[in-house]
Amino acid sequence: REEIKSITLRCQNFYKKSRDTASKHTFTKGGENFSEIHRFQPEISCRHRENLLPSVLLVVKICSERTSGVVKRKNQENLPSLVKIVCEGIKMNMNIKMPDFDMKKFVKDAGSTLSRVVQLTEEKLGTSEKTEMDAHFEHLTERSECTRTWTEKIVRDTEAALIPNPANRVEDYIFEKIEKQKSKRLSNLEYLGLDMIEGGGEFGQDGPYGSALIKVGQAEQKLGSNERDFIGSAGMCFIQPLKKFLEGEMKTITKEKGILESKRLDLDACKNRVRKARSMLGQQTAERDLRVAQSEFDRQAEITKLLLEGISTTQATHLRHLHAFVESQVRYYGQCNKIMNDLQRELASLGGPQPYVPVAGYEEDDELAGRLNSVDLSGNSGYKRARVLCSYDAKDGTELNLTSNEVIFVCECNPPNSDYMNGKQGLLKGLVPKAFLELLDD
Structure with a gap:
């Protein structure tokens, strides 16, 4: 099969040379006649037979020359499978798509689309009636739209709060889409800590200012590391589940609502055709189409309604994720508070000037x-x-x-x-x- 693929590439170069020979429907090698290969032309799509046949014949000839020198008559029963393999190789290398084309289905779909466009236009102009959904369904639809809108805002605002730099958010998004692990990115606090540690080393670790800089720099690095861990945990326990909901359930609901709208347009178009039917035969055909459209519309409405009712269960799930996010915040700020208290005690133990003491109760004054x-x-x-x-x-x-x-x-x-x-x-x-x-x- 791999050999045939490589040979097929040569067929494209020899296509012109083989056209005249292929028109005779015959290849001869060592006295053997290859005209019988045309009995297996049904293996080739009728639409592309004229273009592919010369290449098929040439590939069969070259294959026979490379393998056995000649194709003997006793082995000619293997030609159908050989022709089929050659056709597959040619289609693969020439990137030719040969789909099964159903003209009736195409015409039917085009007619349905045109009918929906006409119905929608008449509704916008006010010349046609529109099937309205019940109040409960409309309430479910409004609640789903509200859920989608606010979930998107919460996800967007949470990402902005965790990663304020929009360039970093774009970088994370790109790496997420290409499924490639991104390089470790230091936070601003970690950069600050590194500079403080280097500055303290330059000023001298034995001096009060240099030693204090080193201690503060180490604390800032700890804060930056805690911040990175918090961003990761918050993304896993809160942002990712909400994104999964938007990209999964909400996309499914949106898709089913679109299908329901199409079925609704088909139903209203059938109702208009029933009203406008003049002959008895046309009346019967329109009524039959109306019954089919009504059945499809009712079935799709029930499917969409079940999906919309499932929104209430997803809110309970989102509540659990919200609790997890709050717990992650409490843990993060508790660790930060501990780090700063330890730093404050270490700085006080070094002596030196009196630190600024916040006065509780007077923050506003x-x-x-x-x-x-x-x-x-x-x-x-x-x-x-x-x-x-x-x-x-x-x-x-x-x-x-x-x-x-x-x-x-x-x-x-x-x-x-x-x-x-x-x-x-x-x-x-x-x-x-x-x-x-x-x-x-x-």
Whole structure:
């Protein structure tokens, strides 16, 4: 078969040379006559017989020359299969399509399409009546359209929130379509972390600024890695299921609704033909077509209705995916909060200038918050630095969890308490036991 394919390519070059010989319907080699091959012309499509026959004959001749030298009469019963293989090879190499063409079906489809166009035009002009669906079906249709519209918006907005850069979204889309694994792309936080680490190394790891830069850079890299994991998990648990719904069930519903609309146009066209029929024979034919169209329309309406009613079950599935998305967000922000709290404690343990302390309750009043933060914490404001002597687990929500050697800010309770002080741990506030603290600012 592979040899025949390669030989077939030669047939295209020898086509002109073989035309005159093929017109005689005869090939002769060693006294053997090849005219019997024309008994098997039905193997060749009638539409392409005139063009393919010279090539078929030439291929058979070349094959016979390469294999046995001559085609002997006792082996001529193998010619039908040989001709069939040659025809397949020629069609494959010449890229000739030979579909079975049904003229009756083509004419019928063309007539149906023309009838639908005429019916739709008359409806737009108001000269023809239109079959209306029941209220329940219309409600299901509106709900499906609402579901499709808002699902598309949610998917689009979620992708924009997870990957703000549109160029990156286009790149991911292209790699997804070509089913090729994309290269690892660093996030902005990871790039920031790399530059901070390199800058800290240049400034010197032993200096306070250089060591702080390295620690912050490492934390930023952790944040970037967590962000990439969150984007992947959110895509798997939320975006991909919604996309699958849009590309699967919603496409099926849209397709079935289109078929239903076609059946509806056919039905209304049949109704018009029944009204306009003048002869008895034409009346009977139109009524028969009407019954067939009504049956097809009812069947398609039932199929579409069942699909539309299934939208309610998909919303329950989408609710589960939404819960998974929220859980992924909670896990992501919890990890980020832990990373930043650890970083804050590490920076405080390095010493150096006093950090900016956010004042809870004054976020909306920037002037007041700035005035309170501009006060020296080691002075008369009441806040002092304190080192935690050993780790402490909070007993309830009013206390803070403490880590050994952690530096926090404390002040006396109002009214004073002999066992506890008010503590600030970043954005967190709560009670801390005095026995676990060593005041650094007198």
